[in-house]
Amino acid sequence: MKFHIAINLERMDDTTDMLAMRDHTLEMVKMADKAGFEVAWAAEHHALEMTIAPNPFQLMTWWADHTTDIRVGCGVANASYWHPINLAGEAAMVDLLSGGRLELGLGSGAYQREFDRMRPGLDQKDSHKYMQEMLPLVRELWKGDVEHQGENWQFPKATSCPKPVQADVPMWVAARSPATFDYAVANDCNVMCWPLTMPMAEAEKYKALLSEAIEKAGGNWNGTFACMRHTAVYANEEDRAATMGSIRNVLGKFGNLMMKKGDVVNGFPENVPLEELEGNVRVDPTMLEENLMFGSPETVIEKLRAYETLGVDAFIYYASMGLDMEVQKRSLQLFIDHVMPAFEKEMSLAS
Template identity: 80%
Template sequence: MKFHLAINLERMDDATDIRAVRDHTLKMVQQADAAGFEIAWAAEHHALEMTIAPNPFQLMTWWADHTDTIRVGCGVANAAYWHPINLAGEAAMVDVLSGGRLELGLGSGAYQREFDRMKPGLDQRDSYKYMQEMLPLVRELWQGDVTHNGTHWQFPAATSCPKPLQDKVPMWVAARSPITFDYAVENDCNIMCWPLAMPMDEAVKYRAQLDESIAKAGGWNGTFALMRHTAVYDNDADRATTIDAIRAALGRFGNVMIKKGEVVNGFPEQVALADLDGNARVDPSMLEENLMFGSPAQVIEKLKAYEALGVDAFIYYASMGLDMDVQQRSMDLFINEVMPEFT
């Protein structure tokens, strides 16, 4: 099993210095680089302090400039917010500046609140259509001049400037629905999944959907990556801090997911946990069971279950509103006590 890191610049209130967040994020990426993580993932979100990533390509370029071998991934760009020529050029520039370390992920977005501001009138449930038009077009733009007359974009002959260094840039799709699994497999893309706070059964469902898509397509040589909020701890204080942090983060995440509550100056108000999707989503014992939380031994056991399921890469999602020092201790434990079991 390979390991990836997903980390955001995040602030839960304005008392946190953005410079401290900046420095913490880079330190975590550099630590992952030194430990042999394969990819560091940057997200794209807008007008939210809990995920400060208005342009993932900026973050990826910054990380690449301060690391040696870890690849830098966009996990993921929302296709509906971009023009294909713009996205192809931005992504290719990262590949050039990083020395050929680009991994490009495309997705359909998560929050209707963002669409209401970034792409007014578009229902998030329909945004996959933009991704499906964008992905093959970016590949074509990387090869040379393209004239396009599609549903969502039209333009005369143009190409990507620059072109990527890599002959074949690894492409990723964020998948949850069968139609997206089918599309990713048919188009030779790697797949990343995020079961949120749902139990192992959700990951099993994703694997089954992937296997069905592979059977329909007659084969697939891609990577199946699964992301989970991760915290490794060896004392009761860090355990309690972790559980409290994820419950608070889920309350704010619920705000933007179901548009219940206000977002003031970029900070989502916390939704009452009882208003979220049943107590199972926020019950402390359920969270500890479902997420990649626990002692090093417990985390090893969970990872081996994912490995047995057919997960090729585990994405360590570090950002959950957790105190930066506790995040760092978790990363230390993961690298020193968990990863050796898989290398």
């Protein structure tokens, strides 16, 4: 099993210093680079302080400039917010400036609030059409001149400038529905999934959908299956309590966005009362500690073994949950020092 890290520039309120938050994010990525993590993932979100990422390609270029080996990926760019020529060029520029370390992830977005501002009139449930048109078109633009007359974009002959330095840029799709798994496999893309706060059964469901998609495609798929979870490794009760408080706080804000309850003021989502959260946004402390990648190093190793047995090729350590910066760093260092060594043989074989 390989390891990736996903981290955001995040502020839960306006008391967090922007520069300190910026420097912390880079320090975490540098720690991951030194430890042998394979990819650092940057998100795309707009007008939200809890995920400050209006252009993931800027973050990826910044991280690449301060690291040596770790690859940089957008997890994920929302296809409907971009023009294909623009996205192809921005992504290829990251590949050029990073010396060939780009991983390009595309998705359909999550929050209707963002669509109402970035793509007015588009319903989130219809946004997959943009991703499905965008992905093969970007590949064609990287090859040379393309004239396109599609459903969502039309333009005369053009190409991407620059071109990627990699001959074959790894492409990723964020998948949840059966149709998206089918599309990812049919288009030779890697797959990332996020079970949110749901039990292990949710990850098992995604693996089953992937297996079904591979079978439909004749069994021909050599991609990577990655699974992301909020992660916190702790060795004392103080850090455990801080983790549980932070995840419940951030889920209250996440519930605001997913359930369209509450307001967002100056970029800060109001918290939805925890008792009103339901579905994928569940906040019972016992359930959270069981379902998420929380616990002592020994507990986290045991949980990761279950994902490895399931067939997860890469685990994405999702560091961002409004947790105190020093607690975040302690967690990552515990993961590096005590969890990763248990998988060194697997990591070596996967390289």
